[in-house]
Amino acid sequence: MNANGITAAVGEPRPRVEGRLKVTGSAAYVADVPMPDLAHGWMVTATVSRGRIRDIDATDALAMPGVLGVLDHRNARRLNPDAAHHFGPDRGLPMLQDDAVPYAGRPIALVVARTPEQARAAASALRVTYDAEPHDTEFSMNHPAARPASTLFGPEADTGDLEAELAVSTVVVDEVYRTPEENHSAMEPHVATAWWEDGHLYALDSNQGPFSISQVMAMLFFIDRDRVHIRAEHVGGGFGAKTICGAQIILAAMAAEHFRRPVRVALTRRQVFLAIGSRPPTEQRVRIGAGADGRLRAVHHHAAFALSPLAEYIEWCTEQARTLYAAPAIRTELSAVPLDRLPPCTMRGPGATPGSFAFESAVDEVAERLRIDPLRLRLLNQPAASPVSGRPWSTRRLITCLEEGARRFGWAQRDPRPRLRREGNLLVGTGVAAAAFVAGVFPASATIAAETDGTFSVRVGASDIGTGARTALIAVAADALGVSTERIRLHIGDSDLGPNPGAGGSRGTTSCAFAVTEAAKALREKLDDPARPVTVTVDTTPLINWRPAEERNTYSAVFAEVTVDPATGEVRVRRLLGMFAVGRVINPLLARSQLIGGMIGGLSMALHEESVRDPITGRLVTADFAGYHISAHADVPNVEADFVADYEPQDPSGFNGLGEIGNAGVAAAIANAVWHATGTRHRTLPISLGRVVETAAPRDRQEAISAV
Amino acid sequence: MTDDTRSDISLRVNDATYQLAVDNRRTLLDALRDDLSLTGTKKGCDHGQCGACTVLLDGDRVVSCLTLAVVADGADVTTIEGLAGGGELRPIQEAFIRLDGFQCGFCTPGQICSAVGMLAEHAAGWPSAVTRDDSPERTPELSEEEVRERMSGNLCRCGAYPSIVRAILETSVREAVSK
Numbered sequence: 045m046n047a048n049g050i051t052a053a054v055g056e057p058r059p060r061v062e063g064r065l066k067v068t069g070s071a072a073y074v075a076d077v078p079m080p081d082l083a084h085g086w087m088v089t090a091t092v093s094r095g096r097i098r099d100i101d102a103t104d105a106l107a108m109p110g111v112l113g114v115l116d117h118r119n120a121r122r123l124n125p126d127a128a129h130h131f132g133p134d135r136g137l138p139m140l141q142d143d144a145v146p147y148a149g150r151p152i153a154l155v156v157a158r159t160p161e162q163a164r165a166a167a168s169a170l171r172v173t174y175d176a177e178p179h180d181t182e183f184s185m186n187h188p189a190a191r192p193a194s195t196l197f198g199p200e201a202d203t204g205d206l207e208a209e210l211a212v213s214t215v216v217v218d219e220v221y222r223t224p225e226e227n228h229s230a231m232e233p234h235v236a237t238a239w240w241e242d243g244h245l246y247a248l249d250s251n252q253g254p255f256s257i258s259q260v261m262a263m264l265f266f267i268d269r270d271r272v273h274i275r276a277e278h279v280g281g282g283f284g285a286k287t288i289c290g291a292q293i294i295l296a297a298m299a300a301e302h303f304r305r306p307v308r309v310a311l312t313r314r315q316v317f318l319a320i321g322s323r324p325p326t327e328q329r330v331r332i333g334a335g336a337d338g339r340l341r342a343v344h345h346h347a348a349f350a351l352s353p354l355a356e357y358i359e360w361c362t363e364q365a366r367t368l369y370a371a372p373a374i375r376t377e378l379s380a381v382p383l384d385r386l387p388p389c390t391m392r393g394p395g396a397t398p399g400s401f402a403f404e405s406a407v408d409e410v411a412e413r414l415r416i417d418p419l420r421l422r423l424l425n426q427p428a429a430s431p432v433s434g435r436p437w438s439t440r441r442l443i444t445c446l447e448e449g450a451r452r453f454g455w456a457q458r459d460p461r462p463r464l465r466r467e468g469n470l471l472v473g474t475g476v477a478a479a480a481f482v483a484g485v486f487p488a489s490a491t492i493a494a495e496t497d498g499t500f501s502v503r504v505g506a507s508d509i510g511t512g513a514r515t516a517l518i519a520v521a522a523d524a525l526g527v528s529t530e531r532i533r534l535h536i537g538d539s540d541l542g543p544n545p546g547a548g549g550s551r552g553t554t555s556c557a558f559a560v561t562e563a564a565k566a567l568r569e570k571l572d573d574p575a576r577p578v579t580v581t582v583d584t585t586p587l588i589n590w591r592p593a594e595e596r597n598t599y600s601a602v603f604a605e606v607t608v609d610p611a612t613g614e615v616r617v618r619r620l621l622g623m624f625a626v627g628r629v630i631n632p633l634l635a636r637s638q639l640i641g642g643m644i645g646g647l648s649m650a651l652h653e654e655s656v657r658d659p660i661t662g663r664l665v666t667a668d669f670a671g672y673h674i675s676a677h678a679d680v681p682n683v684e685a686d687f688v689a690d691y692e693p694q695d696p697s698g699f700n701g702l703g704e705i706g707n708a709g710v711a712a713a714i715a716n717a718v719w720h721a722t723g724t725r726h727r728t729l730p731i732s733l734g735r736v737v738e739t740a741a742p743r744d745r746q747e748a749i750s751a752v
Numbered sequence: 753m754t755d756d757t758r759s760d761i762s763l764r765v766n767d768a769t770y771q772l773a774v775d776n777r778r779t780l781l782d783a784l785r786d787d788l789s790l791t792g793t794k795k796g797c798d799h800g801q802c803g804a805c806t807v808l809l810d811g812d813r814v815v816s817c818l819t820l821a822v823v824a825d826g827a828d829v830t831t832i833e834g835l836a837g838g839g840e841l842r843p844i845q846e847a848f849i850r851l852d853g854f855q856c857g858f859c860t861p862g863q864i865c866s867a868v869g870m871l872a873e874h875a876a877g878w879p880s881a882v883t884r885d886d887s888p889e890r891t892p893e894l895s896e897e898e899v900r901e902r903m904s905g906n907l908c909r910c911g912a913y914p915s916i917v918r919a920i921l922e923t924s925v926r927e928a929v930s931k
């Protein structure tokens with residue numbers, strides 16, 4: 045322990061504690077856990093975007109070998125229509141309750157059989173007929189159904205006299221940016237195994253927060269939360285898609301009760317695309333006015349996103365506009381457009397990621413029109429305190445991120461004029477973007493027991509979906525107890541371990557670390573008494589300051605270099621560098637991996653990802669990895685991520701979360717680099733081959749073609 | 753028992769022989785996971801599009817979700833469970849841990865099996881789409897670009913690609929040195 049009371053574990057690059065299990069195939073994910081007497085449920089989804097089920101004829105299916113039965117709205121048990129989650133009541137949660145079809149992909153039946161093959165074959169023998177109704181799935185911010193979005197996250201910004209400031213600005217950028225529906229595509233498809241015993245529901249479920257899922261399941265099935273026991277030891281990625289109580293666990297629990305035996309529902313990849321919420325499409329108008337001196341005068345960010353009338357949801361795209369730069373007038377607006385589409389679900393860097401693409405592209409356009417270096421423009425407009433609330437920052441090392449990143453990237457050598465650098469047939473360009481992501485903690489509880497053998501059992505309902513939470517929390521516990529990590533026995537991934545927010549909102553590990561630290565503090569006061577075991581439990585709910593005097597965020601500066609082939613339209617990212625200010629880093633090896641992974645998610649979003657819905661049927665036509673491209677090895681250069689020294693004063697240990705700041709900013713940095721390479725602004729994602737070829741200057745195309 | 757819907761097959765997996773009566777529709781992936789309880793091999797898509805189910809079939813890497821179990825009758829299969837013989841990790845497995853070549857770990861068994869198969873293909877002189885000099889006499893140099901190209905059938909949504917590539921290159925260099 046050093047003079048500041050900090051022991052060695054936190055801050056050290058330690059490999060994952062479950063590493064050996066994961067490289068030998070012995071880490072047990074939900075679908076790997078054997079279960080005696082298991083039956084298999086095959087989900088059937090609606091093929092129309094709106095309407096009523098006329099009939100489900102199961103005669104043939106029921107006669108097939110191994111089939112135990114079919115659950116649909118005519119025989120399924122009643123579920124609580126008022127079940128809710130963090131955005132409020134969600135009418136999508138009660139499944140198989142009536143004949144209404146609110147979107148294509150809605151689960152409408154479950155075929156249960158002894159083997160998965162039998163269930164699948166019988167599901168394809170079901171004859172479903174519909175009374176289809178006209179649907180509306182076409183999103184646009186000017187849609188007549190557009191309405192103000194929920195203000196659950198706080199009111200939108202409106203400071204200063206926007207129109208007056210715009211009127212006196214030397215340049216005004218006024219552009220519209222679009223991002224498509226996007227899919228999380230965690231490599232492990234959603235799966236659950238459920239069974240009932242003495243009025244208690246047990247489930248293994250691939251999710252990001254067993255405790256919060258247990259709350260929703262208890263509500264849905266009208267039972268006490270103490271009677272719901274959900275575990276998720278290893279989870280194959282989530283990225284937000286497993287924060288929700290998914291169709292797999294709801295249907296598995298219904299079927300297990302109905303057929304009185306354990307039932308597993310494993311979604312196919314296609315079903316994950318069709319029935320598990322995705323990031324909604326956005327359309328965003330950004331207006332920025334600036335003086336000739338490069339000072340921003342007016343910032344207006346109006347973002348719209350699609351949702352379903354079944355449930356409230358917020359894609360908070362306007363965060364950057366109120367945080368990144370100073371301006372005398374700032375207005376943000378958020379609109380929601382209810383459509384007959386799959387209800388959305390938070391996806392990595394919710395709001396901030398599509399929002400920063402629009403906002404940081406627009407900021408770049410201001411620099412372009414003022415002929416100011418885009419890095420300089422960003423540095424010139426740094427606010428001393430929050431430009432909207434006036435509150436100071438708890439810590440803000442964004443300038444250091446920008447300056448240090450620029451130094452490492454070699455930004456000073458960049459010629460700001462577009463379409464100048466060529467290497468053979470390729471156009472080369474570089475771009476930068478900044479990003480912020482709101483930080484904080486949610487309530488959590490932790491229990492620590494000093495055992496008779498000198499070890500400490502730490503119980504906290506955290507989820508490790510690949511974040512490294514398990515490894516990080518062992519280090520936090522060891523330091524807080526002042527012992528070596530070998531003496532920590534950590535238990536996570538279980539709803540019986542106490543209230544926990546799960547892995548989401550960039551707050552999973554920080555929230556749990558807070559609870560573990562406080563529990564360790566309380567336990568150390570009891571250790572003088574030699575009696576063992578001795579146990580303490582701490583819930584951080586009363587310890588959290590919900591109205592801190594300072595604004596708390598994480599920050600990043602992202603630098604990208606791209607090449608563009610004007611003949612094929614192919615954009616390739618050659619370099620990607622991110623500098624991050626994320627508080628004190630618990631484990632630099634794993635934190636760097638998480639940030640690099642986020643940056644690759646941003647690269648994938650910039651260039652590849654697009655869920656396409658057929659306007660005639662409203663159905664998703666890209667429901668597999670052949671149609672929905674995510675970055676593969678060959679798309680990804682040697683991405684670099686590093687941290688600037690930082691410490692979060694609002695956290696007892698100086699931590700901030702970093703689950704989402706890696707994604708935000710990357711798409712804008714790449715889009716800005718594509719502009720620098722080609723001279724063309726891409727305001728619609730992804731910047732796919734077709735879009736680049738269509739917009740390539742005729743001269744580029746002519747030259748490229750004659751060079752072949 | 754062989755009838756219209758089932759077949760008797762023999763599989764040699766990780767040096768053990770198994771006799772199985774499988775549903776003709778059963779994939780090698782499901783046979784490994786459900787009949788042999790070898791759940792280390794993962795199902796990410798069941799469509800041959802993600803590589804999570806990669807195993808070695810008679811030494812070659814295949815996606816086991818697109819391989820019917822009956823087709824593998826008599827074949828020699830190596831899965832992730834069979835790589836660490838006698839509990840000792842292979843250098844590639846150690847490199848994955850040390851360099852943090854994974855996050856959630858779900859793609860990892862497929863990445864590692866694929867890497868083992870890929871390194872053997874490379875050692876046998878197979879060119880890839882990015883190999884410039886593909887004359888049969890020359891083994892192409894295993895650059896980052898070569899590894900990325902050859903590993904592109906294995907998706908990783910956590911984005912562990914850079915450290916996976918590093919782990920593979922480091923292992924290949926070590927193997928070359930120790931030869």
Ligand code: FES
Binds near residue numbers: 797800802805815816
């Ligand atoms: S599960 Fe076989 S390739 Fe995806």
Ligand code: FES
Binds near residue numbers: 854
């Ligand atoms: S480690 Fe999660 S998908 Fe590769």
